[in-house]
Amino acid sequence: MTLAERLERYLTRYWDTPTEVxxxxxxxxxxxxxxxxxxxxxxxxxxPLILRRDPPGSLIDTDRRLEFLAFQSFHGxxxxxxxxxxxxxxxxxxxxFFIMSRVDGGAAASPFTVDPYGEHAQAIGEAFFGALGxxxxxxxSELPLGAAAASPDPAECWRVALDEWAGVIEADEQHPQPIxxxxxxxxxxxxxxxxxxxxxxxxxxxxxNFLHDGQGKILALLDWEMAHIGDPxxxxxxxxxxxxxxxxxxxxxxxxxxxxxLDIWSRTSGLPVDAAALAWWELFSAVxxxxxxxxxxxxxxxxxxxxxxxxxxxxxxxxxxDEILAERLMRLEGLS
Amino acid sequence: xxxxLPDILLGNFLCMAEAPPPESAGEFMAGKVGVxxxxxxxxxQEAERGSAARVWENATLRALLNAAAPDYGAHLAEAARAExxxxxxxSLDRANATLxxxxxxxxxxxxxxxxxxxxxxxxxxxxxMAHARRLDMPPLPGR
Numbered sequence: 001m002t003l004a005e006r007l008e009r010y011l012t013r014y015w016d017t018p019t020e021v022x023x024x025x026x027x028x029x030x031x032x033x034x035x036x037x038x039x040x041x042x043x044x045x046x047x048p049l050i051l052r053r054d055p056p057g058s059l060i061d062t063d064r065r066l067e068f069l070a071f072q073s074f075h076g077x078x079x080x081x082x083x084x085x086x087x088x089x090x091x092x093x094x095x096x097f098f099i100m101s102r103v104d105g106g107a108a109a110s111p112f113t114v115d116p117y118g119e120h121a122q123a124i125g126e127a128f129f130g131a132l133g134x135x136x137x138x139x140x141s142e143l144p145l146g147a148a149a150a151s152p153d154p155a156e157c158w159r160v161a162l163d164e165w166a167g168v169i170e171a172d173e174q175h176p177q178p179i180x181x182x183x184x185x186x187x188x189x190x191x192x193x194x195x196x197x198x199x200x201x202x203x204x205x206x207x208x209n210f211l212h213d214g215q216g217k218i219l220a221l222l223d224w225e226m227a228h229i230g231d232p233x234x235x236x237x238x239x240x241x242x243x244x245x246x247x248x249x250x251x252x253x254x255x256x257x258x259x260x261x262l263d264i265w266s267r268t269s270g271l272p273v274d275a276a277a278l279a280w281w282e283l284f285s286a287v288x289x290x291x292x293x294x295x296x297x298x299x300x301x302x303x304x305x306x307x308x309x310x311x312x313x314x315x316x317x318x319x320x321x322d323e324i325l326a327e328r329l330m331r332l333e334g335l336s
Numbered sequence: 337x338x339x340x341l342p343d344i345l346l347g348n349f350l351c352m353a354e355a356p357p358p359e360s361a362g363e364f365m366a367g368k369v370g371v372x373x374x375x376x377x378x379x380x381q382e383a384e385r386g387s388a389a390r391v392w393e394n395a396t397l398r399a400l401l402n403a404a405a406p407d408y409g410a411h412l413a414e415a416a417r418a419e420x421x422x423x424x425x426x427s428l429d430r431a432n433a434t435l436x437x438x439x440x441x442x443x444x445x446x447x448x449x450x451x452x453x454x455x456x457x458x459x460x461x462x463x464x465m466a467h468a469r470r471l472d473m474p475p476l477p478g479r
Contacts (some may be wrong), residue, residue: 026360028367036359077466083337109366115477174338175429176436179462188378246473305339305347306354314339316378316473322466330459 003093004038005244007051010092011040015083016023018042027207029108029309032225033064037102040130048086048104053097063225066149068098070227070320073143077133079103079210080221094204106211106219109254111244116207116254123216125179125255126264131221132239134267136199145200151231154194157231162187162284165291172298180290183283186329192231192280194270205251206246233273236265237247237281242324243289243317283332285327293318341425348372351382362462366459378471389468390428393422396461397435401442402455412438 001009004024009020024038037053054064064086071083086098109116117124140146152160166184167178203226211220238253240261250256262273297314300307331334354370356365361439395408398416405413405429415438439458 003357024359024360026362026364028371089421112473119403137443146478175431176440177478178440178443180434182439182462183446183458185447252348273389300339300347301343304350305343306351308347308368308375309350311339311347313346315375316345319466319469319471320473323463323470326459326462330463333459335456335459336463 003036003052006092006094007038007062010087011042013092019218020228025087025163032223033299048102049103050081050100050194051093051097052100053093054090054095056095057288062137064096064098065144066227067225068150068202069143069145069225070164070202073082073138074135074221078134078221079218080224103211103220106224108208108211111207111254112246114246115154115248117212119254120212120214120216121251124212124218125251125253125261128210128253128255129239129261129264130268131218132205132235133265133271135202135205136235136265136269136271138200140200140229141260143171143200144229146229149227151198151229154196154231157195157198157234158187158191158280158284161234162287163229164318165284165288168291168295169287172295174297174301175292177290177294179320179322179329180287183287183325183329187280187284187287190280192277192328194232195231195233195277196230197232199269199271201226201228201230201232203235203238205235205239206241207255231277231281232269232271233277233281234284236262237271237278237285241289243284243286243320264272279332283325285330286328287320289321290318290325293321340380340429341386344379345376346395348375350427370445374473374476377474381471385468386425387428389430390425391423392468393420393465394428394431394435396464397432397469398440400461401435404442404446406451407451408442412442 004021007024008019008021013022022039022041024036027035029035033052034055036053038049038051040047040049065088068083070088071080074080075082081103082101084101086091090095100302115121116143126157140149140151163182167185169180202221202224204223209221209223211222213216240258245254246254248254250257252261257263263327266273268330293313296310299317300310300314303310305311329335351368401412401416415434415473418431418434420431443458446458
């Protein structure tokens with residue numbers, strides 16, 4: 001039975017009405033979920049939908065329930081697609097999955113292209129950092145995600161995050177990585193000040209994880225699979241990591257000058273940007289990146305070398321983040 | 337570092353050798369071909385520079401460990417004896433793993449001792465190591 005036939009069978013049961021699936025097509029990109037677009041014809045109406053299914057092996061193990069709740073939390077508050085249904089057991093599709101509405105007419109830029117937003121970089125940047133600030137402005141206790149996700153003590157946000165990603169490196173490392181280990185030690189020696197408030201952290205808020213219309217408007221914020229509660233500066237630091245600006249040193253995320261991006265975030269979130277805290281989270285971002293790429297390299301090997309996205313992640317981005325880590329460590333010591 | 341050059345080239349073959357299911361034959365396959373092409377380009381850089389980078393790093397780490405051994409222990413000089421063998425990537429990486437593990441231990445000891453001069457020397461070395469292993473992404477046009 002094909003995937004389309006399985007999906008058709010599931011939706012017919014779920015909606016308790018005959019449903020036809022057409023135009024099922026896998027979308028290239030992310031390695032943490034298999035993503036497909038399709039149309040469902042139900043009661044004479046065509047519904048454009050997205051299927052997100054767990055892969056046999058993934059770049060990182062993430063909690064699909066929290067991802068689904070993140071979509072629920074921000075649909076209607078930000079440009080976030082409507083979640084439809086979550087199936088943790090897999091049912092007809094064999095592996096856990098969820099279905100959400102589809103936003104058509106947009107494109108996701110690759111962070112590895114030159115000037116990915118062209119003349120609309122300023123407008124995209126204002127929307128991008130404004131939307132991140134809007135996410136950070138919301139009290140998690142008001143949200144479905146806030147009721148389900150662990151909420152760390154503000155003073156412990158840094159430790160929870162660092163322990164998680166240092167643990168990934170410890171578990172998945174196949175070749176000794178002295179640079180990232182030095183960065184982890186430095187982060188432990190000099191923790192950041194606690195955040196004013198804990199907030200929802202998207203977890204992978206960056207160039208490439210949103211759809212834009214090519215005219216300066218963001219249509220959909222995607223890829224919430226690493227959403228959690230923590231220090232909102234974690235997202236801001238990840239969004240401005242040099243990896244996502246591809247050697248554009250004048251602008252963060254290929255969009256805006258750094259100071260302008262931080263100002264937009266601070267205004268829309270209502271939260272201050274503590275320079276020392278942000279510096280800590282920026283070094284942390286490169287550690288987190290290196291952990292993700294270390295895990296990707298492990299998955300690439302364990303999966304029989306068949307997923308080239310895992311290869312790029314475990315190879316090119318890992319080496320790029322080593323450069324970023326080394327540069328940051330030297331700068332913190334006044335050596336560059 | 338992982339994956340290795342043979343892993344990448346083997347993977348490029350394996351991921352293209354299987355016929356995709358119908359739902360993965362269009363846009364997804366086109367994306368996969370693009371990534372495989374990019375990997376091939378980066379593999380050319382690794383084939384050109386990878387051995388030299390490893391030989392340089394291993395020699396530099398040996399010198400660093402031998403120089404530090406009088407202050408931080410004879411085990412560093414012992415680790416520095418790891419040989420590059422037949423100069424294949426696999427052999428160089430095996431020696432490199434031994435040397436890097438010793439470097440991690442040395443850097444921890446240097447930090448604990450408050451040895452700022454050697455700490456800074458190691459941080460500068462990290463920059464050189466990362467630069468020697470870099471892969472240069474070509475200027476891809478936006479879509």
